Amino acid sequence: MDLLLYNPRSAWSKRRVPMSLLAIGSVLEGRFDYRILDGNFLSDPVRQVSEVIAAEQPEVLGLTVMPGPQLHEAIPLTRALRETFPHLQIVWGGYFPSNHPDVVLRSGWVDFILRGPSEVSFLELMDALKGDDDPRNIPGLSFLDDDRPVHNPARQPMTHPDDLPPWPYPRVGDLDRYLGRSHLGERTTSMHTSYGCPFHCSFCAVVPIYEGGWLGRSGRLLADDVEHVVRRFGVDAIQFCDNNFFTSFKRVHEFSEEVLRRGLRISWWGEGRPDTLLHYPDEVLSTMRRAGCRMIFLGAESGSDEQLRRMNKGGTQTGETVLLLAERFRRDDIIPEFSFVLGGPAEDVGAEIEREIGFIREVKRRNQDAEIILYIYAPVPTPGSDLFGVASQEGFSFPDRLEDWLRPEWKALDLRRNPHTPWLKPRHVTRIADFESVLNAVYPTVSDIRLRPWKRRVLKALGAWRWAMKVYGLPYEIRLFHRLFRYRQPEQEGF
Ligand code: B12
Numbered sequence: 001m002d003l004l005l006y007n008p009r010s011a012w013s014k015r016r017v018p019m020s021l022l023a024i025g026s027v028l029e030g031r032f033d034y035r036i037l038d039g040n041f042l043s044d045p046v047r048q049v050s051e052v053i054a055a056e057q058p059e060v061l062g063l064t065v066m067p068g069p070q071l072h073e074a075i076p077l078t079r080a081l082r083e084t085f086p087h088l089q090i091v092w093g094g095y096f097p098s099n100h101p102d103v104v105l106r107s108g109w110v111d112f113i114l115r116g117p118s119e120v121s122f123l124e125l126m127d128a129l130k131g132d133d134d135p136r137n138i139p140g141l142s143f144l145d146d147d148r149p150v151h152n153p154a155r156q157p158m159t160h161p162d163d164l165p166p167w168p169y170p171r172v173g174d175l176d177r178y179l180g181r182s183h184l185g186e187r188t189t190s191m192h193t194s195y196g197c198p199f200h201c202s203f204c205a206v207v208p209i210y211e212g213g214w215l216g217r218s219g220r221l222l223a224d225d226v227e228h229v230v231r232r233f234g235v236d237a238i239q240f241c242d243n244n245f246f247t248s249f250k251r252v253h254e255f256s257e258e259v260l261r262r263g264l265r266i267s268w269w270g271e272g273r274p275d276t277l278l279h280y281p282d283e284v285l286s287t288m289r290r291a292g293c294r295m296i297f298l299g300a301e302s303g304s305d306e307q308l309r310r311m312n313k314g315g316t317q318t319g320e321t322v323l324l325l326a327e328r329f330r331r332d333d334i335i336p337e338f339s340f341v342l343g344g345p346a347e348d349v350g351a352e353i354e355r356e357i358g359f360i361r362e363v364k365r366r367n368q369d370a371e372i373i374l375y376i377y378a379p380v381p382t383p384g385s386d387l388f389g390v391a392s393q394e395g396f397s398f399p400d401r402l403e404d405w406l407r408p409e410w411k412a413l414d415l416r417r418n419p420h421t422p423w424l425k426p427r428h429v430t431r432i433a434d435f436e437s438v439l440n441a442v443y444p445t446v447s448d449i450r451l452r453p454w455k456r457r458v459l460k461a462l463g464a465w466r467w468a469m470k471v472y473g474l475p476y477e478i479r480l481f482h483r484l485f486r487y488r489q490p491e492q493e494g495f
Pocket residue numbers: 007010011016017018019020021023024061062063064065066067068069091092093094095096099114115116117118119122190192204205206241242243380414415416491492493494495
């Protein structure tokens with residue numbers, strides 16, 4: 001075998017098809033002998049991956065690594081494999097190494113990093129490694145030269161997604177393992193149809209990688225991909241995980257029209273921006289709805305225009321945009337899922353949090369079905385941005401050693417639950433968590449399909465007086481209920 005591609009565990013239930021590795025695999029077909037191994041199905045990854053390597057002798061091991069659980073598995077696994085198989089070439093790709101290449105390379109366990117979208121660069125790297133050529137000019141490649149990290153410029157122009165082959169689904173084995181029941185349908189899968197985002201929000205990990213670049217697969221090819229999974233695997237629901245699926249309304253319109261023309265019966269979800277969607281023509285929204293669009297995740301971030309400015313949200317987004325969109329989607333029968341980033345640096349952090357709570361209540365007043373997702377601001381390396389500048393001034397810095405990312409405080413940062421940023425005090429984190437518990441009781445998410453109607457009624461009853469009286473503190477009775485019935489939080493368990 002030339003190459004093993006490994007997907008570290010990202011979830012304990014509701015497993016996702018490993019999209020990053022399917023994307024990489026798409027260009028390797030017919031060129032290299034490779035295999036995709038998914039850690040979500042392994043019980044003892046170090047032993048099991050070692051056995052595969054010992055038996056099949058790949059020359060290269062590629063890992064895809066996101067912050068959070070994947071990173072926490074990837075660090076000890078890579079360290080162990082480096083010791084056992086010193087001649088194995090190890091390559092990391094994905095969001096974590098793309099944003100933190102130095103700390104990864106300095107560990108000494110990883111030979112190469114490919115930053116950002118890497119289909120073509122990985123093919124070039126494989127060609128170089130197999131042909132004993134010098135790989136050091138490959139775009140987007142990071143490596144150590146005499147202990148000094150070198151980062152080649154990104155590929156310019158970015159490869160157009162229309163020029164990439166479809167994903168080789170059979171490589172992940174029986175797709176049924178990934179097709180779960182969700183609020184959208186019985187056989188739900190994820191797809192990713194565009195790279196990057198044209199904006200530069202200073203809390204967002206997409207920005208340092210794409211620097212405002214965005215390219216999407218055309219509506220017609222996208223419909224081909226969807227038709228394939230519908231007809232071949234019986235998929236009836238799709239989550240489009242693109243950072244900004246709705247960037248081009250022409251693309252979305254073309255796709256929606258193709259879905260209707262081809263008679264594809266699907267429900268779908270995607271991620272976008274409130275200002276973009278607010279400016280969508282009525283005709284496009286109505287075609288999307290008829291083509292199965294049920295819910296849209298929207299980065300609202302904050303109700304304060306000052307905070308939005310500090311976050312460099314850009315575009316035409318304001319608090320008012322979010323409220324208007326909440327109303328528009330109520331009329332159009334699409335569920336808006338607004339995400340907020342709370343707990344950023346501010347003169348009076350507590351007062352900011354209270355103001356956001358007030359704003360979220362107003363969103364719910366305008367549209368009861370609007371879902372609310374709360375994150376706590378965790379810095380991402382966007383040097384030069386206001387927000388990262390303030391965070392650095394306040395004493396925030398990332399760990400110097402890769403192993404340090406395994407420490408509990410950095411795990412909490414990864415999950416955006418408690419980032420331990422210097423300005424955020426325990427009382428702020430508690431306040432956000434208390435409010436969230438009450439909010440989730442009065443308005444349980446539709447995405448929790450295990451939550452039966454009677455449980456919803458009990459939850460609502462528990463939360464109702466608190467919501468009405470604005471009493472959020474110490475919601476032990478709600479937490480007990482959440483624990484007993486394992487309430488599902490999309491922001492932690494995936495959408
Ligand atoms: C699907 C997804 C998940 C899935 C799991 C994914 C998996 N691998 O199994 C779930 C839902 C579990 C998940 C969880 C989390 N996620 Co997530 N997730 C995504 C999402 C939406 C898509 C990733 C993906 O598959 N993209 C499709 C592929 C094709 O693109 P790609 O990954 O960029 O891959 C390309 C390159 O990166 C590169 N590449 C990638 N891997 C490799 C490997 C090799 C060897 C090479 C050479 C190249 C390479 O080449 C690929 C092709 O060009 C991204 C956002 C996004 N739109 O990308 C967030 C994202 C990666 N997640 C993020 C985060 C923070 C999380 C969480 C850790 C925290 C949270 N609260 O959301 C949680 C963890 C919670 C938990 N309990 O697991 C952040 C990372 C932020 C950061 N600081 O880096 C992102 C960017 C979302 C965001 N905009 O903030 N996530």
